[in-house]
Amino acid sequence: MTTTAGSAERLPPALRTEALEQLLTERGLIDPKAMNGLITTYETNIGPLNGAKVVARAWTDPEYRRRLLEDGTAAIDELGFGGFQGEHIVVVENTATSHNVVVCTLCSCYPWPVLGLPPSWYKDPAYRARVVKEPRAVLSEMGLELADDVRITVHDSTSEVRWLVLPEQPPGTEHLTEEELVPLVTRDAMVGVAKVAAP
Amino acid sequence: MSAPLDIEGPAAPPRSNGELVFAEPWESRAFGMAVTLYDAGVFTWPEFQAALIARITTWEAAGEGEPYSYYGLWLAALEDVLTSVRAVSTDEVITRARSLAQRPPGHDH
Incomplete structure (x- = not known):
């Protein structure tokens, strides 16, 4: 034939x-x-729940937070999450003045063991191209308005380095336990296209 | 332009924000095959990744034409890698797919 x-x-x-x-x-x-x-x-099973547990632990345990920002892979492994494609995870912290967002401009590199499968928009050519050039506009379109004085850093995932964003803990949730905080943490917040909202 | 971004609604709890990852069942099968074959050592992840990037680059360079299908390109990359390690050739896939297409309607999957 x-x-x-x-x-x-x-x-x-x-x-x-x-x-x-x-x-x-x-x-x-x-x-x-x-x-x-x-x-x-x-x-x-894998889903963003694993990542949410990492974030909630970091919010409630300053020592863990320090380890997580120092060596993301090792700190995530402490909680029993690791393996396929997740060898080098670097965690970056969002603050009131500094915002991090993640993209993979080449294809769709993504920290699967903590965030599960990438959402469809993450794989979309428009997101991959535009978030690098005009992150503030793209984030605004996705519903995240950042003040002009907030510095935005775009991290490009590769096969060697996967980025995970440690979102800001929403104000007014300081009294919540780690278990109560887990369900608040969304995948979008850990990619850096959303903030975590208080319940 | 921003249509693909719009499908993402407001932030939801982790267990419910896993939007439909696979638009159609074949996409999950294509995904599963690549991961299973990688796990089995049929090819390395960088080999597959390079093939996927090549397919995406080609699609982007072509400009107008085929609508973007991530898993369509994923499947093509998988066939590329399987052809290069001589596990299954694209010709064999096409021959088999054509014979599957001859099945009478209503065949049982």
């Missing part, structure tokens, strides 16, 4: 994916059942 790139592109991706999965299964390279488990884990 002769094929051309043009006609190949017209095959629906669902069909193409199914064909590839069949071939890989027949060759013993993948086990569809094990793969189901892996997908579920990424979709539901």
Whole structure:
């Protein structure tokens, strides 16, 4: 059979994916059942909850906060989160005068073990290109208005370094316990496109 | 321009802010295959990543044309890597996909 790139592109991706999965299964390279488990884990278990636990610990434990900012990978590993793609995580702190936001301009590098799978906008070419050039405008469009005197730093993730933003603890939540703070922390806040709101 | 950004609503608690990561089931299968094959040592992550970046770069350079599909490019990158390590060739995938397309409607998945 002769094929051309043009006609190949017209095959629906669902069909193409199914064909590839069949071939890989027949060759013993993948086990569809094990793969189901892996997908579920990424979709539901890893999620941003791990990252939220890291942030809540840092808010309530100054010693942990210090370790986290010094060596993100080791401090996150202390809580039992690590592994795939998460070898070098650098944590940057948002303050009243300094704001950090994360992007991967090349593709979609992302700290999976703490934040789960990247959201669709993170992978979007418009976000990847524009947040570097005009971060204040992009953040504003996403609902985060920053005062003009707040310095914005854009961090570009790579295969070597993944960034995690330690958001500011919302005012009025100082009396909350670590467990009570966890559900307040959102993925968007840990990418730096939102602030954490008080309950 | 900002349409893809608009789908993201106000911040929500972590367990509910995992917006639909996969728009269609095949996207999760394409994702799962790449991670499973990486885990099994069929290719290294940098190899896959380089292929994905190459596909994205090509898409961006093409300008107008195919609408952006992240997992479409992901799948193409996966086929590129599998072809280069001689695990499965793109031609084999196309042949199989065409024969799957011949199935009568209503076939059981």
